[in-house]
Each structure stands twice: as structure tokens, then as C-alpha cells.
Amino acid sequence: MKKSAGVIGAVVILGGAYLGATWYVGKQAQAELERVVAQANVRLLKVLGPDLGGGGIKLEISDYQRRFFSSDVAYSLHLKDEDGKPVDIKLRDHLQHGPFPLDALRSGDFTPMLAHSQAQLVATPATQKWFDSQQGASPLRIETRVGFGGTGKSAWTFSPAELVEGGDKLSFSGGSIEMSFSNDFNDNTAAGKFASFTLANAQTGENLDVKNIQGSSQTTMVAENDIKTQSSATIDTLVVGRAAEGAVTVEKLSINLDSRQKDELLDGALRYDFGRVAVGDIDLGSISVGGKARQLDVAALAALAGEYDAIQARHGAAGDQDLALTDAEEAALRARLMAVLASNPSLAIDPLVWKNAKGESQASLQVDLASPGGAPEQAVDVLLAETLKRVKLDLALSKPMFIQAFGQAQGDAQQKLQMEMLGAMIYDQYTSRLRDAGLIKVDGDQAAAAILYENDSVNVNGQAMPVAEFMQRAMSVLM
Structure with a gap:
């Protein structure tokens, strides 16, 4: 009897400790997310300058409903179009608190973490047509595992889409982007790929066709206000123009960017390599x-x-x-x-x-x-x-x-x-x-x-x- 009572007592203590840890980690997750969003806006301000970053683009947490084991979070990205009119892009996030989020355990990940995030795009006037192509389902889903000490991994999945408006038809294969974060979220690497993107107008014959897009990037904070970025992208084929008039075809296009920004001063190098360029049957x-x-x-x-x-x-x-x-x-x-x-x-x-x-x-x-x-x-x-x-x-x-x-x-x-x-x-x-x-x-x-x-x-x-x-x-x- 004493032994069973001791076991029950141990279970109660462990359960209470886990509940306390979950409550505490949930509170820390909210503070961490608020800090990261503020940090992202500071970076945007530095890169774009006060005239653009200060009023043209801003990320914010528009709603945060924290509960014991999970939280529901709403994010809003405020932009302006070329006419200066506001454009809003919104995400809805279901955040399971650590140290051992249930969805992570179900997937076989027993690593202690701050939170496990399942986010998706929310319909707004700017994204409504994209949602319509998915019969109301979200065309973008993001799974993120936020570790302790400013680390994390994120996977972005874009659904295929077919959009028709006026005489324009857009076809998108869908794709994915994988990201990882470290150094208090200041360093990150990313890699993504998309099989195809096509925009065609049956009335004018204008066509844009892109095949096999792949890209990667690495950002490193060398010191305070000193950020180094290396990015690259490749495209197998790019065709633009009217076929009847001799469309422009580019094969094996690669883009490479190396930059380093200290405070407001930027050193950078951008390079485009066009493996083959043709106009109709003319090989340039x-x-x-x-x-x-x-x-x-x-x-x-x-x-x-x-x-x-x-x-x-x-x-x-x-x-x-x-x-x-x-x-x-x-x-x-x-x-x-x-x-x-x-x-x-x-x-x-x-x-x-x-x-x-x-x-x-x-x-x-x-x-x-x-x-x-x-x-x-x-x-x-x-x-x-x-x-x-x-x-x-x-x-x-x-x-x-x-x-x-x-x-x-x-x-x-x-x-x-x-x-x-x-x-x-x-x-x-x-x-x-x-x-x-x-x-x-x-x-x-x-x-x-x-x-x-x-x-x-x-x-x-x-x-x-x-x-x-x-x-x-x-x-x-x-x-």
C-alpha cells in the first residue's frame, strides 16, 4: 500500500511538474514570438530604409489567444501596392506549447522544444483568388518547430493552383521551402524548389513559362548590425513572348547574390548567367x-x-x-x-x-x-x-x-x-x-x-x- 501510494505520489508530482513546465513554456513562447516579430520589423527598416520599411511594410501579431497547452495566433503582413493602396496578407497559427508538443511526439520527434506551430494562409482580398482555386482550402501551410536558444526548423508547402482571370491563365505546380534557424534566430538557411510556373493569355498570345525553379540562401549575423547573405537560384528554361513572333527562350539561367550590410552600408555582388539565349530560331x-x-x-x-x-x-x-x-x-x-x-x-x-x-x-x-x-x-x-x-x-x-x-x-x-x-x-x-x-x-x-x-x-x-x-x-x- 505504501509502495502504490508512493508511485501515485510520484506520478502526481511529475504530472504537476509537466503542467507547470507547459504553462511556463507557453508563456515563454509568446514572449519569444513577440520578440522575433519586432526583430523582423527592425531588419526590414534597416534594409528598406525609413521611407519604405517604416510605412510600406510591417509584420504584426494581430491576435494572440494563449491557453494552457496551446495558443491560437494571427499574423498580419501589411504592404502597399504600386499605387500606394494597402495590401494585407494574413496567417492563422495553431501553436502547441513545449517542452513536448503532442503533434511532434506523434511524428516521432521527442526533442524538447519551445513550441510546435501549424500555420496556414488566411483569405484576404489580396489572396482570395488563390483560395478560390483551392475550393476554399488554404494554398499555403507552414509547419515550424521552435527550439530553445533561438533555433528552429520550418517547412513551407505551396499547393498547386490554376487561376483564370479575363484572358489570363496562371498555372502553378506548387512547391516547398525548407528553412532552419540558429544563433537566436539571427542566422538562417533556406532551400526551395518549384516545378513550373506558367502565365498565358489566349487573346494576345503572350506567354511566360518557367520550368524547374530551385533556390537556396544563407544569412549570417557576423556581428551586431553586420549581416552577410549568400543566395542562389537556377531555372532550367524560361520562355517569354509570342511563339508566332519568335519568343525569347533562356536555358540554364542561374542567379547568384552575395551581400554584406553593416548598419546602412551595403557591399554586394549580383550575377546572372544565361546558358543559352534564343529568339525564335536564332541562337544568340x-x-x-x-x-x-x-x-x-x-x-x-x-x-x-x-x-x-x-x-x-x-x-x-x-x-x-x-x-x-x-x-x-x-x-x-x-x-x-x-x-x-x-x-x-x-x-x-x-x-x-x-x-x-x-x-x-x-x-x-x-x-x-x-x-x-x-x-x-x-x-x-x-x-x-x-x-x-x-x-x-x-x-x-x-x-x-x-x-x-x-x-x-x-x-x-x-x-x-x-x-x-x-x-x-x-x-x-x-x-x-x-x-x-x-x-x-x-x-x-x-x-x-x-x-x-x-x-x-x-x-x-x-x-x-x-x-x-x-x-x-x-x-x-x-x-
């Missing part, structure tokens, strides 16, 4: 293009873009050519531009490579900018001269590659030959002019130029000259 070969930025103040740049968009909205201008700035608006834009230049940013296209069966051509351009020393009200030409600290252009052009690219504009063999002859004539004519002006060097079938502007002087292929002389030589080619 492969194209690679990379862009780089250094010491770019993203907050100041976002403020400049926001200022310009606000001015354009006030004027109701359809394009830049329709925009007539007032003195006050011009002064406001100049002030925003000076803030961008204050960090002495550098921008580059490096490299641009175009290859076909006959050869390869390359180009690279680097522009180092500086904050002008004079007053921002000074003339545009003076302001530009002070802003351009260093400009470097390198160019290498292959004659056989150029001729083939020129000739492919025609499908008929005789017309193609004529176009190749015309391409050769244009190449010879302009390379001769540029060579005579001392702006390029020609070596066999290769033309190359190396131009450097620095300290109010231009160096062309190793020969220094004043800016005025360089401009005269360039104008002589165009005359």
Missing part, C-alpha cells in the same frame, strides 16, 4: 552579366527613390519625360542625392560576357562616386565633375563573334550572308575610326579599349590626355 549564345556595389547607403537610396515617387505621384506624370520639377522639388531631390553620395559609393558592371560559336566579347565598367565638396546648388556639369571620382571602362570585342550575331537576324541563307557582310563592314568602319582617334587598339580580329578617368584626366590605352581632348576624339568618331 550565352550571356553573363554581373553588378557590384560598395559602400552603398541603402537607407539613403530608398529615401531618394521614395522622394522621386512622391513627386511623380503629385504631378501624375506617366513617365520621366512628362515630369517638370519645381525649384523646391529639385532641391529636395538634390538633398536626397547628396545623402546617397555621402558614403562615397562605388558601382560596377563586372563583367558583361557574350559568347557564341565564333567568339567572345567582354566589357566591364566601374564608377567610384564621391560627395561633392561644393554647394549642392552649383551647376549640373560642375556637380557631375566633382561627383565622378573614378571611372574605368574595359572593352574587348571579337570580330567573328560580332559578324555571326549580326548575321543571325535573317533566317534565309542568302540574306544571312548579306547581313554578315554588312556586319563586317560596320565593324571595320567603326573600329578604324576609333583606332585612328586613338581610342581603341586592334589586334587581328580583336578590338580592345582600356579607359580610365581620374583626377580630371583620362588615360586611354596607356596614353594620358586632358578631358577636353578625350571628348574631342570621341566626338570625331561620331561626326
